[in-house]
Amino acid sequence: MKRILNYTLVIIILLASCREDDDTIDKEIPPASRSPTPYALELPPHFNYINSPIIPVDNSLTLEGVALGKKLFFERMLSRDNSISCASCHAPLEAFNDQGMVKSIGVGGTLSIRNAMPLFNLAWGSVTSRRFNWHGSVTTLEQQALGPVRDPLEMQETWINVASKLQGANDYPRLFKRAFGTNIIDSNLVVKAIAQFERTLISGDSKFDRYFLETQEGINTPGDNSLTSAESRGFDIFMAEGTGDCFHCHGTPFQILWTTNEFVNNGLDANPDSGLAWITKNPLDVGKFKTPSLRNLAFTAPYMHDGRFATLDEVVEFYNSGINVNSPNIDGRQKPRNLTTQQKTDLIAFLNTLNDSSFITNPAFRP
Amino acid sequence: MKNFKYNKILFSALVILILSFSSCKDDDDDTISPVTVTEEYTATINLTQYVDGVVLQMNTAGHPYENALIQQFNVTKLQYLISDVTFTKDDGTKIVDGGYHYVTLEDSSTLQYTLNTKIPEGTYTSIGFTFGFDEEDNVSGAYIDLNTLGWNWPVMLGGGYHFLRLEGDYLDNTNTSAEFKTHMGTASDDSTMPRTNEINHFDVTLPNSKILISSDFSFDIEMNIEEWYTNPIDWDFNVWNAPVMPISAAQKALNSNGSSVFNFKQ
Numbered sequence: 076m077k078r079i080l081n082y083t084l085v086i087i088i089l090l091a092s093c094r095e096d097d098d099t100i101d102k103e104i105p106p107a108s109r110s111p112t113p114y115a116l117e118l119p120p121h122f123n124y125i126n127s128p129i130i131p132v133d134n135s136l137t138l139e140g141v142a143l144g145k146k147l148f149f150e151r152m153l154s155r156d157n158s159i160s161c162a163s164c165h166a167p168l169e170a171f172n173d174q175g176m177v178k179s180i181g182v183g184g185t186l187s188i189r190n191a192m193p194l195f196n197l198a199w200g201s202v203t204s205r206r207f208n209w210h211g212s213v214t215t216l217e218q219q220a221l222g223p224v225r226d227p228l229e230m231q232e233t234w235i236n237v238a239s240k241l242q243g244a245n246d247y248p249r250l251f252k253r254a255f256g257t258n259i260i261d262s263n264l265v266v267k268a269i270a271q272f273e274r275t276l277i278s279g280d281s282k283f284d285r286y287f288l289e290t291q292e293g294i295n296t297p298g299d300n301s302l303t304s305a306e307s308r309g310f311d312i313f314m315a316e317g318t319g320d321c322f323h324c325h326g327t328p329f330q331i332l333w334t335t336n337e338f339v340n341n342g343l344d345a346n347p348d349s350g351l352a353w354i355t356k357n358p359l360d361v362g363k364f365k366t367p368s369l370r371n372l373a374f375t376a377p378y379m380h381d382g383r384f385a386t387l388d389e390v391v392e393f394y395n396s397g398i399n400v401n402s403p404n405i406d407g408r409q410k411p412r413n414l415t416t417q418q419k420t421d422l423i424a425f426l427n428t429l430n431d432s433s434f435i436t437n438p439a440f441r442p
Numbered sequence: 443m444k445n446f447k448y449n450k451i452l453f454s455a456l457v458i459l460i461l462s463f464s465s466c467k468d469d470d471d472d473t474i475s476p477v478t479v480t481e482e483y484t485a486t487i488n489l490t491q492y493v494d495g496v497v498l499q500m501n502t503a504g505h506p507y508e509n510a511l512i513q514q515f516n517v518t519k520l521q522y523l524i525s526d527v528t529f530t531k532d533d534g535t536k537i538v539d540g541g542y543h544y545v546t547l548e549d550s551s552t553l554q555y556t557l558n559t560k561i562p563e564g565t566y567t568s569i570g571f572t573f574g575f576d577e578e579d580n581v582s583g584a585y586i587d588l589n590t591l592g593w594n595w596p597v598m599l600g601g602g603y604h605f606l607r608l609e610g611d612y613l614d615n616t617n618t619s620a621e622f623k624t625h626m627g628t629a630s631d632d633s634t635m636p637r638t639n640e641i642n643h644f645d646v647t648l649p650n651s652k653i654l655i656s657s658d659f660s661f662d663i664e665m666n667i668e669e670w671y672t673n674p675i676d677w678d679f680n681v682w683n684a685p686v687m688p689i690s691a692a693q694k695a696l697n698s699n700g701s702s703v704f705n706f707k708q
Contacts, residue, residue, distance in 0.1 A: 124583050125590040199590075291583070314596040316625070316685030327594040329583040335592040359501055407518055407609040407621045407684075 111137035111254055114271075116198065119279035121288055124329045128198030128274065129205075134217065134267045136274060139254040144272025146250070147265055149442040152240040153223075154182050154230035161223065161269070164191045167440045170371035170431075171195060171276065177382035181229040188228065190382035193375045195434060196332050196368065198274035209364050209380040211338055211351045216270035221262060234262035241265070278370055278434035279331070286428070287328050302428065309425025312418055319394075319422055323408045324366045333429060334368040339406040341366075342398040343379060362404050373430040387423050395419060482560035486660040487527070489545050489553050490707075491520060493667045500547055505613050510672035513679045515612035515622065517667065521546040522606045523593070524663070525579055526572040529561055529653075537561055542575065544588060561655055569651040569661070573700055574605030574627070574643035599687060600628030600639030606696070608670065612679040623684035624670065629693035640690070642697050648706035662707040669703040670696060 114136035116128060130136060147153070148161045164179040164187075165171040171194035173179055179187040189209055197216055200207070207219045223229045224237055241247040241260045248258035255264050285296035302310065312319035314327065324341070326333045338351045340362035347362030354360075364380050378384040384393065395412045399405070414422070434440075491498040493507045498517060505514035525542035539559035545552045574580070580602035583589060588603055595602045606626040614620040629642040648663065671677035675695040686692040 123586070125586055311598060314598060316596075316623075316687040320685065322592070322594075322596065324592075326592045327589075327596070329589040329594050330592045331589070407611075407623050410621070410684075 110256070111139040114138045114141050114275070116275065116277065118277065119284065119288075120294060121284065121292060122277075122279055122331055125199065125331050129200050130198065130274065131215065131217070134270060136271050137254060139250070140268050140271040141275055143250045143254045144268035144270065145440070145442065147269050148272050150241075152244070153232060153237055153265075155232040155236075156182055157240075158182055159230060161220075162442075164223075164229070165194050167437075168374070168435050169193070170278070170374040170435055172375040174374055174376055177377055179229070181226070182231045185228050185231075189380050190377065192365075192367065193371060194273060195276045195278035195370065197276060199332055200336070206338070206351075206365065210349070210353050211365060212354050216273050217263075217266045220266040220269045220273075224262075234265075237265065238262060276434075276440060278431045280433045281370065281429045281431040283328070283425075283428040284431070291328070303424065305421045305424040306428050307425075308418075309421035309423065310428075312414070312422045313425055318414060318418065319412060320408060321369075321394075321422075324406070325369050332368055333370050334366050337366050338363040339366055340364070340402055340404045340409075342400060342402045342405045342409045343383070343393070345399045345402055347402055348380075359404055362402055369426055370429045371431055371434065372426055374435055387426060388419070391419050391422055480562045480564075481656075482562050483655055484658040485527075485539075485557045485559075485561050486658075487543075487555040487557070488660060488662045489524075489543075489555060489665070490662050491547070491665045491667060493517075495666075498547075498667060505611065505619070507668065509612075509668060509679065510676045511678055513612050515610050515679065517608065517610040519547075519607055519609040520667075521548075521593075521604075522608075522665070523574055523588075523603065524555075524571045525575055527557060528570045529566045529655075530568050530570065530647075531564060532567045537566075542579070542585070544591070544593065561659075563656050565652070565654045567652050568647050569653065569706060570645060570647040571663070572643050572645050573704075575603060576643050576645075577641045580628070580641070580643065595627035596687070598637070599630040600637075602628055605643065606670075608667070612683070614683075615680050620679075620683060622679050622682075623686070624682075624696065625685075625687050626693060626696045627687065629690045629697070630688060631690035632688060633690075640694075642693050644697050644700050646701070646704050648704060651706035653708065659708075664705040664707055666703055666705065670699055673699055673702045675699055 116136065148165075151157045151160045153160060159182055162171075164173045164176075166173060173191045177190060179189070179191040181187060192209065197207075200216075205214055207213050207216065208222075213219045213222065221234070224232050224234060238260050247260060251260050251264055252258040254268060257264075282300050283302075285298070285300035286302055288294040288296050289300060313321045316323075324335055324337060324339060326335055338360065340347060340350065341364075344362070349361055351363040352358060352360035372378070372387060376385060376387075378387070378390050384390045391414075395414050398409050398411055400410060498520070499506070500517050500520070502516050505516050507515050507517070509515065522545050523542060524545070527539045527541075529537040537559065539557040541558055543552075543555040547553075582594065582597055582601035585603070588594070593604050595604055604625055604627050606624065608624040610622060611619045612622050627642065629640045631638045631640070651661075653659070653661070675698060677695060677699070682689065682692045682695075
């Protein structure tokens, strides 16, 4: 996949590079209509252990596009009464989540049916399923961003209204012109810009990342990042099929994202919500939800698609003793773990090494 | 974290730049000199799966299959890895394709594997491959596509990658449906301190795989699933259901049973 992506890039650039005299033409065009500047994602070094991010060919990242996307992400005009923005439910300090909210709150206090998802490392989408939202209802970030605006439980606005509000605001037409070469604003360009910004949200600087860089790559990182004995025992429990067995769904150190992004039923309910089957209509997908990343859990409580668990203790106790083994389509890897109290504490200590505080405080992600 | 400067994108940009210079050259230095060449052909492998001679049906209701101990089971997941496909001539020379291929029944595009190496025309006495990765290739973290899939084998169990994930339900000795997860990779023995880890791939020479190659060609590598569970060791689902990754004896049993799992068909 990576190779294919690189080759397409090569081909595109080859084509471009064989044209003549681009420069001379460029000079005659006034600066405002110059083509936007390409934006190179800055990846933490160990992210080269996994496939390159998936960037759609028709929406490559540009400085102007990302900056516009950020502005739109924090833009309250996207909602019916100009009261909320994407960031109202996806706040930077909470790893782009709404910590503490079991179900998200939309315009006028309406309650969503699901717990908001944190937003980071979305550029990797998913290899196995390439789907977004808990039940996998959309396949691209562009498509995803269309949803919240017109969702009757979220921003409750029409795209026609959003476009005309933005068109009338004094700075947006100019910014769209810079990013996309046109000052006619429509939903398609709004979601493209937002998706560009979302793809820059990269989280890879937790304690465990630093520990991995030092031990695996020999790269020095700031501070003492050796694991405590509890964290290290917790890691072993996470990785052991006989005890925690978390890695089969939530990934390994080499997998970096700490999720396989697979849709599975982890056995929360005896009669689960339809989950992925809501989209695929396949009875074998009933109860399957997107496996979330375990990065940044300290900032994203409560947990699971309906926010049913307030703490990591509750989550771990669920895996320990609360699994509904007779849930339809439950994953073969799910059965009660029977951990000791010490093992549970150790496991949580390890999970907390995946919190990335430099991600939540990154000024590049602020309005 | 200011040393996060290394950047794959920049690196590819450099490669692209170099390539683009060379690609704009005029073509007049392409003089053609006549040489005799052996023709080389493309090999496409179809990966197929059977139980007792019948095409595997996944996610069936009930437990339609039986192992050697007459324990009934079904299959809900099958993923595996092959590498180093090798063509051997009667004089012993070998053509080895050093690549690897991951198969998952959830994605039908993985059921076909076209080798990068072109195979010179001629008669080959046999075709073989490595199930999993051999010692040289089974390096933790070395393959980005497999890392992305989370296909790694835990480092504390010797590391490298999974070779096989075969999962389903069986009827246990109380006649209740229970899960099994036959995962294979490095064999790791915890009776010693520290654990001793043993390589666990095996080399397959496909029976009756003599082949005359004179054009692009394809053949099937058939997996006979029931053979994982017998020949020589009868696998008892009641004992080895899950987890089996940390059980060295189970890992080695899969290794010995594995030698009769694969067939050749053209």
